[in-house]
Amino acid sequence: AQTVTQSQPEMSVQEAETVTLSCTYDTSESDYYLFWYKQPPSRQMILVIRQEAYKQQNATENRFSVNFQKAAKSFSLKISDSQLGDAAMYFCAYRSGTSGGGADGLTFGKGTHLIIQP
């Protein structure tokens, strides 16, 4: 079974600074997808960014970018120019690319609570 590990339960950053959230995963598969989700106090999960394992290029979405190291099974999220609205729980998630959807759906890490200091 795949596992996703987020080693930072909580991170704090000054507004306008840059912060990096760590994520590692364990899998024997070669075809998979990785995601970062944000869960604000409203509890709704919001997709931040996705990465296909077969793509070498790191995904970027505005102020959000990832550092995908396939050999190291590492998938970190960098948030540039942090804003107060970025404060939330951030979850790293894995999904198998196996036809049929993957037996386990999305596998989530335990999350990192990101605090933005004004």
Add this chain to the structure above:
Amino acid sequence: KAGVTQTPRYLIKTRGQQVTLSCSPISGHRSVSWYQQTPGQGLQFLFEYFSETQRNKGNFPGRFSGRQFSNSRSEMNVSTLELGDSALYLCASSPQGVNTEAFFGQGTRLTVV
């Protein structure tokens, strides 16, 4: 386009009762999946439906079941509720396939007393 809608938002049930939660996916989405979120276990996958068929199932007891209707709406049912079933239940919809992202609803907060 309307997002994923889950009803009810909050629910309080007594141990031993059963409960049904509903999820309406984004229009055009054919895949619906369910997750349980608790402080102790985090987010855990329950099951996934695609075109009215259960495609995948997580490691939960048989008390947890679900179904999907022809309009892609989905329901999950929990029978013989236990205190440990208290959780936020999240539903997510996807257009289809594994390579499309899941869009989540706001969840149903179930409290078992």
